[in-house]
Amino acid sequence: MxxxxxxxxxxxxxxxxxxxxxxxxxxxxxxxxxxxxxxxxxxxxxxxxxxxxxxxxxxxxxxxxxxxxxxxxxxxxxxxxxxxxxxxxxxxxxxxxxxxxxxxxxxxxxxxxxxxxxxxxxxxxxxxxxxxxxxxxxxxxxxxxxxxxxxxxxxxxxxxxxxxxxDVPTFEPEPVIRVVLGPQADRFTPAGIAALLGEAYEMLPQSDRMGARLRGPRIAHAAGHDIISDGIALGSIQVPGDGQPIVLLVDRQSTGGYTKVATVCSFDIGRIGQVRPGQRVRFQAVEVAEAHALRRQWQASLAAAVGGPVAAPPA
Amino acid sequence: MRFVPAGDLAVCVELGDEISVEVNTRVRALEYLVQQKGVRGVVETVPSFRSLLVYYDPDAVGLETLCDTLGDLAEQASAAVLPAPRTVELPCCYDPELGPDLEPAAARLGLAVDELVRLHAGAEYLVYFVGFTPGLPYMAGMPDRIQLPRLETPRVKVSAGSVGIGGMQCCIYSVESPGGYWLLGRTPVRLYDPGAPEPILLRPGDRVRLRPVDRATFERIGRAVEARTYRPVVVA
Structure with a gap:
C-alpha cells in the first residue's frame, strides 16, 4: 500500500x-x-x-x-x-x-x-x-x-x-486540436466558424475535468444559443450566449441545452487536457472518416510506444 | 430523422425537433431496441427529449453501417415495443421553507397555495430522460394551468431533493446545484446516492407520482433515507 x-x-x-x-x-x-x-x-x-x-x-x-x-x-x-x-x-x-x-x-x-x-x-x-x-x-x-x-x-x-x-511526447506551445464540426455547426454564422478554425483560444484557469473553458474571438451564433437539451459527447465544444467555447471532458454533464459547434476528436482529448492556463490552442476541422484514420494512427503509436517487452516478469 | 456526427466516437440520432411525448417515446423505444438487439459497435446511449446520442467503437463498426442499422430500428421504434413503465411514488413536502417559491408561484398564477399543491401533486409525470447531473429527471405532465417561465435570475444553490417547475417541465434536483426552476417543495428521497449499490433511482420512461407529506413525515422519511432503511414505492 x-x-x-x-x-x-x-x-x-x-x-x-x-x-x-x-x-x-x-x-x-x-x-x-x-x-x-x-x-x-x-x-x-x-x-x-x-x-x-x-x-x-x-x-x-x-x-x-x-x-x-x-x-x-x-x-x-x-x-x-x-x-x-x-x-x-x-x-x-x-x-x-x-x-x-x-x-x-x-x-x-x-x-x-x-x-x-x-x-x-x-x-x-x-x-x-x-x-x-x-x-x-x-x-x-x-x-x-x-x-x-x-x-x-x-x-x-x-x-x-x-x-x-x-520518444516521450513533447508539449507544443500552441497545439492544434483536431475537431469534427457539429452537431450544431449550422447554428453559427460563417464568421463564427471562421473564428473557431482561424483564431487562437486561450485556456482559462477555471478549467477542470468537466470542461476546458477557453477565451478568444467570439464564435457568433446565427440564431440563438439554446437548443432542446440533448446528449453531450466527449469533446463537445459548447458555446453559450457569450460566444466563448467550453470543451466538455471526462467529467462532463451528460446533457445540456447550449449549441455545440464542434467536437474535439478522441485522440486529442489528452492533448487539450495538458494545455496550461494562459496557453493558447488552435482548432482544425477534419471529416469523420479522416478522424477515424487519425484515431487508428494514434492507437498504433500507443501500441508501438509500449508494445515491446517493457513489463517482463522479474528475473 | 437525421444523423449528426458528434466527433469520432458518437453520432446523434435526431427523431424530431420538438419536446413532445410522441417524439420522446420514439427516442426511448429506439434506445430500447438498440439495447435488445445488442447492435454491434454500440458502446452506450444517451436518450434526451428528441434525440438519442449513440457512442460507438469505430474499430467495431463503420459510421455508415451503424446509421443504416439505427435507421432500420428507428422505423420500428414506437410505444408498442417498450415494456410497461414503472411508477415511482415520491413523498414531497410542500412547505414554504423547503419550497421557497411556493407562495410567489401561487400568487403569480392567481391560485391559492393549496390549489397549486393539489394541481402539482395530482399530476402523473413522465421521465423523458435523466441527465445533466446524476439522476436528475427531466419530467413533464403538469396541467397547463400551472406553467410558469423559468426564474429570471437562477439560484446559485438549490438543495438536493428540491422539486421545481419551469415551462412545461417539472424537475427534481438530484444534487446540490445552481437552478432556475420555481421551487415548490422537496422530497426526502435521494435520487442519487453515490455509495448505494444502485446509485440512481429514476430511469427514462418512469412515471412519477408525488405524494404530499407534512413536515414531520418529511423529517421522519429523511432519517430513514439517511439510515438506508427507506424504499420508495415502485410499481413495476
Missing amino acids: IRILEPGPQTTVQDLGRTGHLRSGIPPSGPMDVHAFVVANRLVGNPDGAAGLECTLMGPRFTVETPCAIAVTGAEVDVTVNDAAVPAWATVRLAAGDRVRVGAARAGVRAYVAVSGGLDVPLTLGSRATYLRGRMGGLDGRALRRDDVLPVGAAPLPVAGARPRL
Whole structure:
C-alpha cells in the first residue's frame, strides 16, 4: 500500500472510467490523457485499465509500504525517490519505505503515477475512477488528502528501467486540436466558424475535468444559443450566449441545452487536457472518416510506444 | 430523422425537433431496441427529449453501417415495443421553507397555495430522460394551468431533493446545484446516492407520482433515507 504524505492540489484515483451510465447522468471520468495513463500502466506491467493516480499541476509525496514498481508519465515533472532523481516515463523499482516525490509540472498539466498491481480501491459501478462532482469512486469520491492510505494489488515486479520505444511526447506551445464540426455547426454564422478554425483560444484557469473553458474571438451564433437539451459527447465544444467555447471532458454533464459547434476528436482529448492556463490552442476541422484514420494512427503509436517487452516478469 | 456526427466516437440520432411525448417515446423505444438487439459497435446511449446520442467503437463498426442499422430500428421504434413503465411514488413536502417559491408561484398564477399543491401533486409525470447531473429527471405532465417561465435570475444553490417547475417541465434536483426552476417543495428521497449499490433511482420512461407529506413525515422519511432503511414505492 502507499501512504500519502502531501497530496498535491488535486490528485485523484483514476482507471479507464465507467461505461454505460451517461444515460443516468453519470460521466465516465477516467484520465484526461489516456495515452500517458496507459503507458504508465504498461511500464509497470499492469493491465491498461489498472487504477493509478492523476495529478494536477503538482504531484504528491508518498511512501510505499511494500516493494513495488512505479512509473510517472504525462506532464513534465521531476521525480525523486528518497531525494534522488529518477527518470519519468520509465519503470522505477521501489523498496518498502521508499519516499517518492512527484514535483510541479514544468510543461503540461496532468501527470500519472502507475503502481504495479494497481490501486485497489473499491469498484463503484464497475470502475475505480473518481468522479469529483458526484462524490463517486476513487477514495470516498474525493481528491487525496494527507495521510490517506491506498491499498495496492498484488503483482509480480517488472524489470526496472523499461522505457517506451517512442520518444516521450513533447508539449507544443500552441497545439492544434483536431475537431469534427457539429452537431450544431449550422447554428453559427460563417464568421463564427471562421473564428473557431482561424483564431487562437486561450485556456482559462477555471478549467477542470468537466470542461476546458477557453477565451478568444467570439464564435457568433446565427440564431440563438439554446437548443432542446440533448446528449453531450466527449469533446463537445459548447458555446453559450457569450460566444466563448467550453470543451466538455471526462467529467462532463451528460446533457445540456447550449449549441455545440464542434467536437474535439478522441485522440486529442489528452492533448487539450495538458494545455496550461494562459496557453493558447488552435482548432482544425477534419471529416469523420479522416478522424477515424487519425484515431487508428494514434492507437498504433500507443501500441508501438509500449508494445515491446517493457513489463517482463522479474528475473 | 437525421444523423449528426458528434466527433469520432458518437453520432446523434435526431427523431424530431420538438419536446413532445410522441417524439420522446420514439427516442426511448429506439434506445430500447438498440439495447435488445445488442447492435454491434454500440458502446452506450444517451436518450434526451428528441434525440438519442449513440457512442460507438469505430474499430467495431463503420459510421455508415451503424446509421443504416439505427435507421432500420428507428422505423420500428414506437410505444408498442417498450415494456410497461414503472411508477415511482415520491413523498414531497410542500412547505414554504423547503419550497421557497411556493407562495410567489401561487400568487403569480392567481391560485391559492393549496390549489397549486393539489394541481402539482395530482399530476402523473413522465421521465423523458435523466441527465445533466446524476439522476436528475427531466419530467413533464403538469396541467397547463400551472406553467410558469423559468426564474429570471437562477439560484446559485438549490438543495438536493428540491422539486421545481419551469415551462412545461417539472424537475427534481438530484444534487446540490445552481437552478432556475420555481421551487415548490422537496422530497426526502435521494435520487442519487453515490455509495448505494444502485446509485440512481429514476430511469427514462418512469412515471412519477408525488405524494404530499407534512413536515414531520418529511423529517421522519429523511432519517430513514439517511439510515438506508427507506424504499420508495415502485410499481413495476
